Amino acid sequence: MAYLSRLRELVPTACPLCECASRGGDLCMACDQSVMRTLRASGPRCPVCQLALAQDGRCADCRARAPAFDRVVIAFDYTEPGDFLVHRLKSGYRFVLAPMLARLLARAARQAKLPDNTMLAPVPARRAGILQRGFNPAAEIARHLARQLNLPCQPALLRRVHEGRRQAGLPRAERMRNAHSLYDCARHVDGLHIGVVDDVLTTGSTLHSIATVLKGAGAASVCGLVLARTPHG
Numbered sequence: 001m002a003y004l005s006r007l008r009e010l011v012p013t014a015c016p017l018c019e020c021a022s023r024g025g026d027l028c029m030a031c032d033q034s035v036m037r038t039l040r041a042s043g044p045r046c047p048v049c050q051l052a053l054a055q056d057g058r059c060a061d062c063r064a065r066a067p068a069f070d071r072v073v074i075a076f077d078y079t080e081p082g083d084f085l086v087h088r089l090k091s092g093y094r095f096v097l098a099p100m101l102a103r104l105l106a107r108a109a110r111q112a113k114l115p116d117n118t119m120l121a122p123v124p125a126r127r128a129g130i131l132q133r134g135f136n137p138a139a140e141i142a143r144h145l146a147r148q149l150n151l152p153c154q155p156a157l158l159r160r161v162h163e164g165r166r167q168a169g170l171p172r173a174e175r176m177r178n179a180h181s182l183y184d185c186a187r188h189v190d191g192l193h194i195g196v197v198d199d200v201l202t203t204g205s206t207l208h209s210i211a212t213v214l215k216g217a218g219a220a221s222v223c224g225l226v227l228a229r230t231p232h233g
Ligand SMILES: [Zn+2]
Pocket: 015, 016, 017, 018, 019, 020, 027, 028, 029, 030, 031, 032
């Protein structure tokens, strides 16, 4: 496996953002830096949900009501140029982009030092999304992330109980109501640390709802592992 990944790193490819020379399907060095710059340049963040803030401390939402998840790890902000990569992943470029994006998230997860016995589980997609795309972007990221971090992944641990309404475009309060009890957990996860994998985090309502279910099923901790965080919840 290590041999194969070293071999991959040598293969000349085009950078998925600027198309200049790169290797192994990764971003070129300049694009890697500009995707990551969104994180480094933007000052303090809420320690729970990673929202960029003007000052240190928790964001207003996490202060008003502590979410059920313990923390969030993100690879980059959902803004230019990283947002383009997420768009392309979702519009079908999963074979080239999912491994590369998972490598960016793996980098952030290594820095965050997840507990050793963490198990990964993707946020289940809406049926309409799967029918339209033919795949669940979160599950693709989770699969590659698990391989890179050498952690177990349970693709069917989380299930949608019913379809609910599409979250995008709904105001925060409505998202919270909408996400409530949309999910359940396939089995007990007593004492396990769960890394819930998703592509984009907006208000955190989905992650909160899933973390509530996982804690109810015995999870010791729940960490969101998300490619990109929208700058404003
Ligand atoms: Zn590039």
